[in-house]
Amino acid sequence: MGAVLPYRDINVHSSPSHYAFSSPSSPSAPTLVVDRPSGDLRLHDGKLLGSKRVSSIAGILGIIKLRLDKYAIVITKAQPMGRIKGHMIYKVAATEFLPLRERPLHDPDEDHYLTLLKTLLKTAPLYFSYSFDITNTFQRQAHVDPATPLWKRADDRFFWNRFVQSDLIDFRGGLNSGYGHRHSAGQQPDVDPYILPVMFGMMEIKNTSIKGTPLTFILITRRSRLRAGTRYFSRGIDENGNVSNFNETEQSIILNDSASGGMGGFAGNAPQNGAAGRNAAKEVQVLAYVQTRGSVPVYWAEINTLKYTPKLQIRGVEGAVSAAKKHFGEQISLYGDNWLVNLVNQKGREQRVKEAYEQMVEMLVSSPVGNVEGDQVTSEKFHVVEPHQAQTAFDRLHYIYFDFHNETKGLRWDRAKLLMDKLEEPVIKNGYFRGVDMPGDTGRIEVRRHQTAVVRTNCMDCLDRTNVVQSMLGRYILSRMLIDLGILRDGENAQDDQAFEFLFRNIWADNADVVSKSYSGTGALKTDFTRTGNRTKAGALQDLQNSVTRYFRNNFADGPRQDAFDLFLGTYLPSDSGIGSRLLFADRRPLFIQSIPYILAASIFFIFVGSLTRPASEATILPLRVVMFLSIVMAAACGYFIWTNGTLFVSLSSVIPHFFLVRLC
Numbered sequence: 001m002g003a004v005l006p007y008r009d010i011n012v013h014s015s016p017s018h019y020a021f022s023s024p025s026s027p028s029a030p031t032l033v034v035d036r037p038s039g040d041l042r043l044h045d046g047k048l049l050g051s052k053r054v055s056s057i058a059g060i061l062g063i064i065k066l067r068l069d070k071y072a073i074v075i076t077k078a079q080p081m082g083r084i085k086g087h088m089i090y091k092v093a094a095t096e097f098l099p100l101r102e103r104p105l106h107d108p109d110e111d112h113y114l115t116l117l118k119t120l121l122k123t124a125p126l127y128f129s130y131s132f133d134i135t136n137t138f139q140r141q142a143h144v145d146p147a148t149p150l151w152k153r154a155d156d157r158f159f160w161n162r163f164v165q166s167d168l169i170d171f172r173g174g175l176n177s178g179y180g181h182r183h184s185a186g187q188q189p190d191v192d193p194y195i196l197p198v199m200f201g202m203m204e205i206k207n208t209s210i211k212g213t214p215l216t217f218i219l220i221t222r223r224s225r226l227r228a229g230t231r232y233f234s235r236g237i238d239e240n241g242n243v244s245n246f247n248e249t250e251q252s253i254i255l256n257d258s259a260s261g262g263m264g265g266f267a268g269n270a271p272q273n274g275a276a277g278r279n280a281a282k283e284v285q286v287l288a289y290v291q292t293r294g295s296v297p298v299y300w301a302e303i304n305t306l307k308y309t310p311k312l313q314i315r316g317v318e319g320a321v322s323a324a325k326k327h328f329g330e331q332i333s334l335y336g337d338n339w340l341v342n343l344v345n346q347k348g349r350e351q352r353v354k355e356a357y358e359q360m361v362e363m364l365v366s367s368p369v370g371n372v373e374g375d376q377v378t379s380e381k382f383h384v385v386e387p388h389q390a391q392t393a394f395d396r397l398h399y400i401y402f403d404f405h406n407e408t409k410g411l412r413w414d415r416a417k418l419l420m421d422k423l424e425e426p427v428i429k430n431g432y433f434r435g436v437d438m439p440g441d442t443g444r445i446e447v448r449r450h451q452t453a454v455v456r457t458n459c460m461d462c463l464d465r466t467n468v469v470q471s472m473l474g475r476y477i478l479s480r481m482l483i484d485l486g487i488l489r490d491g492e493n494a495q496d497d498q499a500f501e502f503l504f505r506n507i508w509a510d511n512a513d514v515v516s517k518s519y520s521g522t523g524a525l526k527t528d529f530t531r532t533g534n535r536t537k538a539g540a541l542q543d544l545q546n547s548v549t550r551y552f553r554n555n556f557a558d559g560p561r562q563d564a565f566d567l568f569l570g571t572y573l574p575s576d577s578g579i580g581s582r583l584l585f586a587d588r589r590p591l592f593i594q595s596i597p598y599i600l601a602a603s604i605f606f607i608f609v610g611s612l613t614r615p616a617s618e619a620t621i622l623p624l625r626v627v628m629f630l631s632i633v634m635a636a637a638c639g640y641f642i643w644t645n646g647t648l649f650v651s652l653s654s655v656i657p658h659f660f661l662v663r664l665c
Contacts, residue, residue, distance in 0.1 A: 003443065004149040004189075006059060006196040008130050012074065015051035016102050019072060020044070021060065021194060030190045037101045039063065039070040041171040043190055059128065059196040061095060061121075062164025064567075066113045067574045068105045072098040073121075073164060075196075078128075082205030084218060085284065085437070086259030087132035089203060095121045109584045113567060113574060120564035125514055126160065128198045135159055135199050135222060137250050138288040139433040139451060146443035149189075154197040158222040158248070161198045163570030168195050200225070201247070202514040204507045210500045213487045216254040217500075219474075219507050221515060223247050228565050230558040231461060231520045231550075232304050233653060237297040241326025245462045245519050246294035249511065251474045253481060256282040284437040286445065287485075289477045290335065291455050291470050293462040293515075296344070297324045298356045304555055306646030312349050317359045324360050328397060335454035337396040339426055341419070341469065343404040343459040346380050350460055354401065361385050364394040378406040382422060398426070404465045413468070413529050420472055426453060432477055464525040467512035471530050474508060505531050521553035521561070522546040559651035572655040585654050593648055596638050603635035 007023035014020075022031040030043040058078040064071055077094035097114060127134055133141055133150060135158040144153050151169070156162065162169075172191040202221040209215065226242035227234060234244040298320045302310035331338050342357055344350040362368040365387040373382040383401035390396070402419045430453035435445040455473060459465035475495060482488040488496075495501040509531040512524035523546055524530075528539025566572040587594055610628040642649055 003131075003146050004192045006130050006150060007193045008058075010057050010059065010194075012054045012057055012098075013048065013051040014054045014098075015048075018048070018051065019098060019100075020048045020051055023193070026193070029193065032191065032194050034063070034072055034100065037069070039065070039100050039167065041167060041191075043188060057096075058090070060168070060194055061092075061196070061198065062161045063167045064117070064164045065574070067110045067576055068101075068107055069110070070100045071114075072100070073117075074098060075128075081127065081203055082207075083259065084129075084132055084134075084205060084216070085254060085257055085286075087129055089127060089129050089132065089134060089205065091203070092121070092124075092126040092128065092198065109574075112585045116560055116564040117567055120561075120568055124200055125202060125518070126198050126200055127203045128196055130196075133197075134203070134220065135197055137248070137290050137433070138252060138286050138435065138445070139290070139447075142433075142435055142445040142447050149192040149195070151192065151195040151197045155222075157224045157226055157246075158199050158201070159197045160200040160223075160225045160569075161196075162225065164568065165195055165197075166570070200228075200518070202511045204510060206503060206507065208500055208503055210482060210494060210497050211487055213255070216257050217503070217507070218252040218254070219249070219511055220252075221247050221249045221511055223515070223518060225569050228569060230562050230565070231554050232302050232310060233558060233562040234295075235302060236295050236300040237320060237323045237327060239323050241297075241323050241330060243297050243327060244295040245515075246292070247462070247515055248290060248292050249470060249474075250288055250290045251478065252286060252288040253478070255285045255287075255485070257284050285434070285485075286436070287432060287434050287481045288451075289432040289474070289481075290451060291457065291473060292331070292335070293457050293466050293470070295462060296342070296353050296357045296458055297327050298353075298360055299323075300353060300356065303647065304650040306555055306643060306650060308551060309349060312352065314352055314356050317356050317363070320360065321363055324364065325394070328364065328394060331454070331456065332393055332396050336451070337398065337426075337430065337453035339423065339453060339455045340397060340399045341423070341455055341457040342399065342401045343457065343465040343469065345405055346378070346401070346403050353460065358383065358385060358399065358401070361397060361399040365397055366391040366395050378403045381407060381418070384422075404459070404469075413533075413535050416468055416472060419469060420476055423455065423473065424476070427455070427473070427477065428480065429453075432481060461516075461520060463512070463516045463520060467508070467515070467524050468526055468529060471505075471508035471512075475504065478504075505533070520550050521557065522549045555650045557651055559653050562653045563655045566653070566655055574655075589648065596641060597649065600635055600638035600642065603631045603638065606631040607635060 007026065009025050010021050010023055012019060012021055016036065018036055019034045020031050021034075023029055030045050031048060033042050033044050033048065035042070055076065058075040061073040061075055064073060074096050075092055075094070076096050078090040079093045081089045081091050083089070097118070133153045135155040136144070136153065140155070151159070151165070168191055172188050172195065174186045174188065199222055201223045202219070204219050206217045207214070208217050224242070224246040226240075226246070227238050227244050229244065237243045298317055299315035301313050303313065304310050328338065340361065342354060344354045346354055362385060365385065366389070368385050369388050371384045372380055373384075374380055380401070381403050385399035387395035400422060402422070404416065407415045407418060431449055431451055433447075433451045434449035435447045438444045438446050457466045457469050479488060479493045482494055483490060483492070488494070494504065509527040512527050512530060516522060516524035525543040525546055526535070526539070528534070528536045528542065563572075567574070606627060610624055610631065613624065
C-alpha cells in the first residue's frame with residue numbers, strides 16, 4: 001500500500017452555505033465541505049451543486065475560531081526551495097483567510113486578531129512538502145512506516161499548524177472539535193490528504209561538490225511550537241518540561257542523488273517520489289548530524305523595564321527539578337546522551353543563570369563529579385560535571401561550561417576551537433546517522449550507522465554564541481563524514497575547498513539570522529565571523545545596529561508578536577463573551593500615564609523649535625526663555641518618570657495579560 005500524501009492541487013468552491021475543497025487530480029476522491037457559518041465538516045461524494053470555483057490553492061493551513069467568526073486559512077502561494085531525494089520542498093509565500101460568515105462581522109478585537117495572525121504568517125518562515133516529512137530527522141524517518149499518512153508521521157514538536165489543524169484531525173478521528181461543534185461519527189481516512197503539516201524554521205538545499213564529488217548539502221532548523229514566543233516573553237522552562245527557543249538543527253549531505261536537481265511549482269509534473277532519474281549503479285547515501293539548542297531549563301525570566309539589560313529573576317532551582325526531569329527525559333529518549341554546552345558568562349548578571357544550570361545538573365545526575373580547568377585568560381575556562389557512575393537515565397547528561405566571552409575577547413574567535421577539542425572525543429564516539437535507500441521505490445532506508453548522542457548548546461538567548469559553536473561543530477562533523485566516505489584523506493578538512501567553504505559559511509550565517517529573527521526580531525550578532533571566519537569592524541557596526549534594533553523591538557513591539565504566537569498555536573483561545581462591552585486591546589492605563597510620552601514629545605519639540613528661533617526683539621527673549629525652561633523641566637520630569645517606571649511603557653502581551661508574570665515565578 002502506498003503512502004497517503006497531501007493533495008498537491010486543491011480547488012476551492014464557495015457558496016453561501018459552504019466552502020468545498022476538492023483535488024482535480026483525484027476526481028474520485030470525496031470533497032471536503034466546511035459548512036457556513038457553523039464550521040461543521042463533512043465529506044461529499046461527487047460534485048456539489050450551487051457553488052462557484054473561487055481559486056486553486058497549495059494547501060489548507062488550518063481552521064481557526066476567533067471572537068466572532070471562524071476562518072479557513074489556505075496557502076495561496078508556495079515557493080519551491082529545492083528537492084531532497086526528489087521530493088520538492090516549499091516555503092509558504094502567501095495565505096488567505098476565508099471567513100465562514102457570508103457577511104463578516106466587524107469588531108475592533110476581531111480585526112486586531114486578524115491583523116496579528118496575518119502579520120505572523122506573512123513574516124514566518126514556514127515550510128512544507130507533499131511527499132517528504134521535513135518535521136523529522138533522517139534518523140527518525142528511518143524508523144517509521146512510510147505508508148503512514150504524512151501528518152501522522154510528523155513530529156508533534158515541529159508540526160507548527162497542529163492547533164489550527166485540530167478541526168480536521170478531530171474530524172478524521174471521529175471526535176468532536178475543541179470548540180464543541182458536532183462532526184460525523186467514525187473514522188474518516190479520506191480526510192488525510194487534506195491535512196498538510198507545516199514546519200517553522202530554516203531550510204536550505206544546495207547542489208554542490210567537494211573535491212570534485214557532487215553532493216546535496218542540506219541545513220534544516222526546526223523550531224518547536226511548544227513554549228514558543230519572543231525573547232523576553234519566553235525564557236527558561238515550563239511545568240511540562242518545554243523550554244523556550246528550542247530548535248533542532250540537522251546538517252545533511254546526500255550522495256548519488258541525481259533526482260534532486262531542478263525546481264518546480266506545487267502542481268508541477270516533475271517526479272516527486274525520489275525514484276526517477278537515479279543512477280541505479282550507485283547507492284543513494286544520506287549522512288546527517290543533529291544538534292539542539294534551548295533555554296536554560298530552570299524557572300527564570302528577564303523583565304523589560306526600558307533598561308538595556310532587563311531585570312533578571314530566577315526561582316529556586318529545587319522547584320524546577322520535576323520540569324527539568326521531563327525535559328531531559330524526553331531529550332534522552334529522542335537523542336541519547338546529551339552533552340550540555342553552556343556558554344553564558346561566569347561573571348556579572350549571567351552568573352546566576354550559569355550557577356542555576358549547574359545546580360540543576362548536579363541534582364539530576366548520580367554522584368556528580370566536577371572538574372574546573374583554567375588558564376591565563378580565565379580561572380574557569382571549562383567546568384565539567386559528569387556522573388561518577390551511570391545509575392539512572394539522567395546519568396546520560398554530560399555538562400560542559402565554556403567561558404566563551406573571556407576566551408574569545410580581543411577578536412580571538414579562533415579560541416572557540418578549544419571547546420571543539422573538548423567535544424571531539426564524544427562527538428566521534430557517538431557518531432552521525434548514515435543510511436542508504438533500499439532498492440525500489442519503497443521510501444525505506446537501510447541504516448548503516450546511528451547518531452547516539454546530541455550536543456545541546458545554549459547561551460542566554462540561544463542565539464549568537466550558540467550559532468558560532470554550532471557552525472563550528474557542523475564543520476568538524478562534515479569533515480569526519482567526508483573522511484569516512486573516502487572523499488577526504490585524514491588531516492584534510494572540508495574548508496580546504498574554498499568554493500564549498502564560502503557556501504557552508506553563508507548557509508550557517510543565514511541559519512543564524514533566521515533563528516534570531518524568529519526570537520529576537522533581528523538578525524544574529526557575530527555573523528561576520530560565521531560568514532568570513534574573521535571578526536571585522538563592519539561586522540561590529542552591524543552588531544551595534546542589530547543590538548539597538550533589538551532593544552526597541554523587544555521593548556516596544558514584542559507584545560503583539562507574542563500575542564500572534566499565542567493565538568496561532570492555541571495558547572490563547574478568544575472568547576465570544578462580552579462582545580461590544582469590553583475591548584481586549586484597549587489601553588487601560590490611567591489617562592495620566594498614557595499622556596506622559598506625548599507630553600515628553602511636545603516638550604522636546606518646543607525645545608527644538610526654541611533653540612532654532614531667533615527672537616525678533618529683546619521684548620520676546622524673556623517669554624521664549626520661560627517656555628524653554630518649562631519645556632526642559634517638563635521633558636526632564638517626563639523622561640525620569642518613564643525611565644523609573646519602565647514597565648508601564650513597554651509593550652506587553654494583551655491576549656494573556658498575566659502570562660508574562662506567571663513565567664517569572
